[in-house]
Amino acid sequence: MDSGVSVARQRPPAAAAPDFERWARGELAAVEQALDTWVPADAPAGLGEAMRYGVLDGGKRLRPLLVLAACDAVDGERGAAMRAAVAVELIHAYSLVHDDMPCMDNDVLRRGKPTVHVRYGQAQAMLAGDAMQALAFEVLTPLPGESPAPEGSAGLAPALQARLVALLARAAGHAGMAGGQAIDLASIGQRLSEAQLRDMHRRKTGALLQASVLMGAACGAAPAPVQAALGDYGGAVGLAFQVVDDILDCTQASETLGKTAGKDQEYDKPTYVSLLGLDGARREAEALRRQAHAALARSGLGDAAALLALLADKVVEREN
């Protein structure tokens, strides 16, 4: 038997493999359009301008892509998923606006541009972040007759609205992102164990990435075991993202990252690199990639989860 043929048989035919880049380009354009529709230009006294500056025209939009790929995997309501994608990106963007402020990370550069507080002042930056968090929950709960009403008002049943709010609020709040940031603040100059570091990152970064997957999955009618497997996938991808972030912070230049590099070491923050070394951190990222793929295999979704599998690879292989 020709081993080349054997290998070819084990692979799905090339036509069945999704063209990831093409899919991502299309979805990113749709997400940008939805954000542009939803984030108001006319909020009073410059607030809308600061909100739009903080969220439009920048960012990898990884969380929206996770929402949309998970929805795709379970054949869910795409319109509902687009609202979820906008909402989760608003929460992510608000957290960056607040995180960059002088009393937190005091960062002046984000996505290659001056940060919101540098551009609009601290008070407006704080308000813009606050309003972006509220807007996330507005987007998930459309009111009858309200405009703008882009695609997705239909198919967003009240029970799904409530479920999406529940997932997003918990990922954003004290048990998730905000709690992780509090640990982060308290850990400067401290030596954390690997378990403590993992707990911090699972909350600070992982919770919102995992919620992205769960929100996308909630837009379909997948059985509980499938949703649980997707949750495991989201947890592994979420942690992998932060491990890679730690690696990039000490291996890449600021121009590549679009934000100030080397901040972790400057602020004496515990990271996967400081704990495990660069090689150890890279091994950890690979292990999490394998966990993500194993969770997708457990989900039984097969080819339907191909985009999620590719997203896990992109998270680990990214260079900024």
Next chain:
Amino acid sequence: MDSGVSVARQRPPAAAAPDFERWARGELAAVEQALDTWVPADAPAGLGEAMRYGVLDGGKRLRPLLVLAACDAVDGERGAAMRAAVAVELIHAYSLVHDDMPCMDNDVLRRGKPTVHVRYGQAQAMLAGDAMQALAFEVLTPLPGESPAPEGSAGLAPALQARLVALLARAAGHAGMAGGQAIDLASIGQRLSEAQLRDMHRRKTGALLQASVLMGAACGAAPAPVQAALGDYGGAVGLAFQVVDDILDCTQASETLGKTAGKDQEYDKPTYVSLLGLDGARREAEALRRQAHAALARSGLGDAAALLALLADKVVEREN
């Protein structure tokens, strides 16, 4: 005919008039208990402590009382209303935590205690406020089997959860409270027209007070015209509250207010007093009280709205 008898006939019997103080004492104790249950002590790295400091043991709890009185007026689901009461108070409390920070009003005294940023630092104060906003939406969307599950998980149907989130998020966000604060920031040292001042206050303070009434009303099955009349009542009470706030800021001592008095004049902020004078502002508050009562009369709720009527009086007559 004896005119004394005639007057007695026109009034409801004394026993039918609600004992406002007794009702308020009972409800305030229940709200305090619910807040204590819901605001976590165990959030990581001191975040829970800062959140609890920012919301427990202080404040007039006017918004929760409006929620509960409105629910009472339409014979709504009390457990659902208690969750709404906690949620709206969390939004109010977070806005005070952020508003007091150095980049905003730079206030060191609130409810007679050092403000959150003075006690816990600016970074923790910002995070605590952020987590309080998220927690408000967590409280409105209980997950099955989640603890704590105080009274009120039953009766909170998904459609009601979605409706409460929609009302609260819009009142908190760019079109409501956050938008009003942005106008407030931009108006320092400016001369506003009465219409501009009213718009600012309707957003900054009025939106959340009006939402409190609407959220309470949503817990019952009142017809749309009744809900609309209650919305008008909430709008008038919300604006009256701010007019009285402006009056108290220049007539009361810091000890009575539990916060620094005279800040409006010090910061050259436009207020109802600076625009209309003290007597003019008092007339405006009385006019809004009459509007509130007229809206209750339009609601057709009769005696069922007695607590709301008394709350409008308390808002106008308060001394701190």
